[in-house]
Amino acid sequence: MGEDETIETIKEIGKRIERLAKDPLESSTFFEFLYDAEKKELVPLTHIHETYDELIVKFDLPCVRREDIDIKCTDEILTIKARMTKGCRLTPFHSSKELEFERYRKSIRLPVLVDTDNAVATFKNGVLEIRLPKRSHGSEVKME
C-alpha cells in the first residue's frame, strides 16, 4: 500500500469513529449490523435522500406484505417494523451457521425536523418509501 492509500485508509477509519461517537443509530448503517440473531430480526437496507422540501427514506423489505408493516415517526426518530411472510434462513458473512429471521426492524435518526402529520408511505415490490415533508424552511434573509 502506497503512502496516499495509507492516508486515505486512516482518514476513512477516522470518519467512521466520528460517526459512531456522534450517533450509534446512524453509524449502524456503515457497519455490518444487518441482523439481530437473538431477536430473529433483519435490519433492512436503507437509503435516505433529501430534497429542498422533503426527506425521502427508502427501506428494502423483501418477503413482506403491505399490511404487515408498522411505521412510527416522532420529531427525531423514524422506526419501521415488518413481519416477513415466512421465516427466512441465511448464513450471514460473519456467522458460521445458518440463522432464522422472522421480521425486519430499524430506527433512524432524522437529520431534519419533519411534518409527521403529512408523511406519506408507499410500498411497491418489496420497497417501502416514506416521504416526510420538512417542517420549516427557516426565515428569509434580507439582502442589504
Next chain:
Amino acid sequence: MTRTEIDIVQLKKIDAKAPSILVGLPDVGLVGAIAVSYCIDKLGMEEVGYIDSVKFPPLLIIKESVVKNAVRIYGKDNLIAIISDLPFPPFIMNYFFKNLVSWIKTLNPRVVIGITGLATHDRIQISKPEVAGIATTMDAREILDQAGVRLLSNGIFTGVYAGLIKECSIQNIPSITLFAESYLNFPDPAASLEALAITSKILKVSIDLKQLEEEAERIKINMRELMLLTQQAFERTQKLERTSQAMYR
C-alpha cells in the same frame, strides 16, 4: 509463481474462438453481479480461472464448503463470464482493468458485455426497468442497434464500469455496457432480469429467466451484505442516483 499486482490464473485451457465476455461486478443495485451469476448458473458454465491481487482485501468465498476466490472466470463454448463477490476499492481499478482488458485482448473477443444498473431516483414507480447502453466501437454499437437497445448519449459515470469502459476504449476492444434502471443501493433482480433479456438477444443464447423472477425476493435477502459493502465503495467513488432525465439522455 511470482506474484504481480494483478494475477489472472487460468485453471483450465480456454479454447473459445472470438468469445463474448460477460462482466458482472458489484455496482449499482448489484444488477450485473446478479445477472451474470444467474447466467453462469443457468447455462452451466464451468470455473476456468480466477483473478487475484496483492491489493485485494484478504477475502475468500465459501460456496458449498469449497473455498473460492472472490473474482472468478467461467467459460462454456464461446462465452466467458467474469464475476466478483468483492467491491473494488477505487485505488485498484486502473491496475485491475488495464490487466484484465489486456488479458481479454489475447482472447480476440467478439465483444465485452458489461451489465450494470442506472441508479434511478423514482425506481419505485417503474414496473419494467428500461435498459439503455453504450458502446466503445462502431461494431459494438451495431450489436446494440440490432438488439434494439437505446444508446445513452450524454451522462457522467463513475465506478467500476467506468473503469472497464475506459480501458476497453483505450485498447480498442469492442465493448458494450448495458444500464438497467435500478435502485442505487438495494439489490435489484428485476433490473437484472431486463438486462439479461437483452443479453440473451445479443448472445443469441436462450436464458430461462423464470427462476430469477420467482426467486427475486430470496436473492434480494441473500445479496444484502454484498450490497452494504458495495455502498461503502460508492461513498468513495461519489456514486449518485439519477434525479433528472436530463442527466442521461
